[in-house]
Amino acid sequence: xxxxxxxxxxxxxxxxxxxxxxxxxxxxxxxxxxxxxxxxxxxxxxxxxxxxxxxxxxxxxxxxxxxxxxxxxxxxxxxxxxxxxxxxxxxxxxxxxxxxxxxxxxxxxxxxxxxxxxxxxxxxxxxxxxxxxxxxxxxxxxxxxxxxxxxxxxxxxxxxxxxxxxxxxxxxxxxxxxxxxxxxxxxxxxxxxxxxxxxxxxxxxxxxxxxxxxxxxxxxxxxxxxxxxxxxxxxxxxxxxxxxxxxxxxxxxxxxxxxxxxxxxxxxxxxxxxxxxxxxxxxxxxxxxxxxxxxxxxxxxxxxxxxxxxxxxxxxxxxxxxxxxxxxxxxxxxxxxxxxxxxxxxxxxxxxxxxxxxxxxxxxxxxxxxxxxxxxxxxxxxxxxxxxxxxxxxxxxxxxxxxxxxxxxxxxx
Numbered sequence: 001x002x003x004x005x006x007x008x009x010x011x012x013x014x015x016x017x018x019x020x021x022x023x024x025x026x027x028x029x030x031x032x033x034x035x036x037x038x039x040x041x042x043x044x045x046x047x048x049x050x051x052x053x054x055x056x057x058x059x060x061x062x063x064x065x066x067x068x069x070x071x072x073x074x075x076x077x078x079x080x081x082x083x084x085x086x087x088x089x090x091x092x093x094x095x096x097x098x099x100x101x102x103x104x105x106x107x108x109x110x111x112x113x114x115x116x117x118x119x120x121x122x123x124x125x126x127x128x129x130x131x132x133x134x135x136x137x138x139x140x141x142x143x144x145x146x147x148x149x150x151x152x153x154x155x156x157x158x159x160x161x162x163x164x165x166x167x168x169x170x171x172x173x174x175x176x177x178x179x180x181x182x183x184x185x186x187x188x189x190x191x192x193x194x195x196x197x198x199x200x201x202x203x204x205x206x207x208x209x210x211x212x213x214x215x216x217x218x219x220x221x222x223x224x225x226x227x228x229x230x231x232x233x234x235x236x237x238x239x240x241x242x243x244x245x246x247x248x249x250x251x252x253x254x255x256x257x258x259x260x261x262x263x264x265x266x267x268x269x270x271x272x273x274x275x276x277x278x279x280x281x282x283x284x285x286x287x288x289x290x291x292x293x294x295x296x297x298x299x300x301x302x303x304x305x306x307x308x309x310x311x312x313x314x315x316x317x318x319x320x321x322x323x324x325x326x327x328x329x330x331x332x333x334x335x336x337x338x339x340x341x342x343x344x345x346x347x348x349x350x351x352x353x354x355x356x357x358x359x360x361x362x363x364x365x366x367x368x369x370x371x372x373x374x375x376x377x378x379x380x381x382x383x384x385x386x387x388x389x390x391x392x393x394x395x396x397x398x399x400x401x402x403x404x405x406x407x408x409x410x411x412x413x
Contacts, residue, residue: 013338019313020321020345026314027352031359033206038363041210042268044182045171047163056086056148057169062123062138063104064094065401066156068280070104076160078111078118083165088117090145094138095123121145131246133405139241151235155226157277158184164273168229171268178234178263179255181223182270183210185365187277192285194370195377197278198357199315200289201364203307207296213255213267221259223267225251226276234263248405249295271365286384291400293388301389308385315378318349 059077063070070091077089091108093101101120108118123141126132139153150169154160164182172180186201188194208222228251238257247253258265279285294304325343357371391398398405 010338013342016321016325016342017338017345019317020342020349023314023318023321023349024345024352026310027349027356030202030206030314031352031356034202034356034363035359037205037209037211038269042214042266044164044167044268044270044273047167053084055084055150055169055173057084057088057150057152057165058142058146058148059087059089059152059154059165060092060139060142060146061089061104061154061156062092062094062135062142063096063100063156064135064138064403065096065098066100067096067098067103069156070100071107073154073156073158074104074107074118075111076158077154077165078107078114078116079162080160080165081162083169086148087165088119088148090142091118091120092138092142093120093122094135095125131406133246133248133403134250134400136241136245136247136250140245143235143240143242146232149232150229151232152227152229153225155276158226159275159277161273161275164270167273168227168270172229172231172266175266176264177229177266178231179223179258180229180266180268181251181255182227182229182268182274183224184226184274184276185271187275188366188369189277190279190281190285191370191373192282192380193277193279195373196285196289196380198360198364198366198371199311199374199377199381201366202356202360203311205364210267210269214265216259216262216264221252221255221265223251223255223258223265227270227274228254234258237261237263246406248400249292252296271363287399287401289381289384290388290391291398291405293384294392299392301393304385304389308382311385312378312382314349315353316375316382317378318346318353319375321346322350 061070061073061077074089074091089108091104093104101122104120108120111118121142123138126137143151150172152165152168168180168182186197188197208220212218212220213222238254238261241250241254243257244250244253255265255267279288293308294301297303297307321342325339325346353374354371357368357374360366361368390396395404395406
């Protein structure tokens with residue numbers, strides 16, 4: 001019996017050692033891959049870009065129930081250095097049930113003396129018999145009034161630095177871009193964001209390599225929805241948001257269309273120019289990521305579930321093992337080096353998480369605050385994966401800001 005207990009203890013120790021090693025290996029590959037992808041990533045040029053002069057620009061801000069965000073967002077846009085001689089701002093109220101339209105109107109009136117043309121447009125009801133999701137309808141309605149050479153779509157939860165518009169437009173023109181998108185600096189204010197957003201930032205950086213996204217020969221396409229600057233002729237050539245009415249993750253779909261039509265996509269880091277705070281609380285974070293997780297992985301069920309499991313393995317398992325292995329050693333005092341190795345690797349994986357967070361802080365501007373909650377964040381992401389698959393398949397609870405989304409048919413493999 002004693003020999004059996006020792007045998008089971010040694011087998012368990014070996015299993016835990018392999019699990020700890022897998023966590024260490026996964027984190028190491030994640031960080032090395034992220035460093036490789038970002039080493040040559042293009043960035044928004046520094047504050048030396050001249051104004052785009054004779055170009056024309058329309059900034060479109062689609063907004064649905066954005067009473068909290070629309071005022072600060074609009075004030076930042078209106079405080080921008082003139083990106084060109086002819087530019088204006090359109091706020092599109094997508095039938096908000098709060099004070100979004102009234103607040104936007106008040107901000108525009110307060111800045112009327114600055115000489116910037118601004119207007120609040122009401123999108124109106126969506127056409128009967130047609131399925132429109134997200135901001136696609138609001139953006140389509142805005143484009144009915146856009147005649148400028150360039151159009152920039154900015155989300156209401158974005159905060160622009162004063163020189164952001166000028167630098168982005170000048171670089172887009174200089175690089176002959178048809179779609180110029182800036183990766184923003186993610187802000188974390190609520191506890192849920194501190195736990196999850198740094199993990200998501202690292203996964204996005206690795207999953208959608210910037211260099212490949214900018215390579216016309218690569219099938220990888222990516223653009224950041226919060227800041228998408230289009231040459232209007234290119235936008236119209238791909239059908240714009242109207243052609244993607246039912247697309248939930250419309251930014252990826254637009255980027256794919258740009259590349260598939262042989263147009264020029266430029267996706268660059270704009271961390272010093274664009275700030276983004278996506279979710280004010282856990283409920284909105286849960287709704288947002290369960291909406292996007294499965295879709296972001298190509299509607300592939302197995303990939304969505306496997307990716308969530310890998311996140312748990314890398315970020316949550318080391319913390320669980322670090323606490324559980326010493327207790328198991330007391331229960332099964334087997335004289336095996338595997339027990340010691342498991343403990344060492346578990347704590348090494350935790351140290352790797354700290355190093356990864358330091359790298360994320362340096363690269364993406366996300367502070368190391370509460371880095372040790374990445375273990376809990378991993379569990380959250382692990383739950384997001386299967387829930388996202390379920391909602392995408394069935395449509396049950398699949399919403400964005402309370403609006404129901406239509407279920408799709410994900411790929412199994």
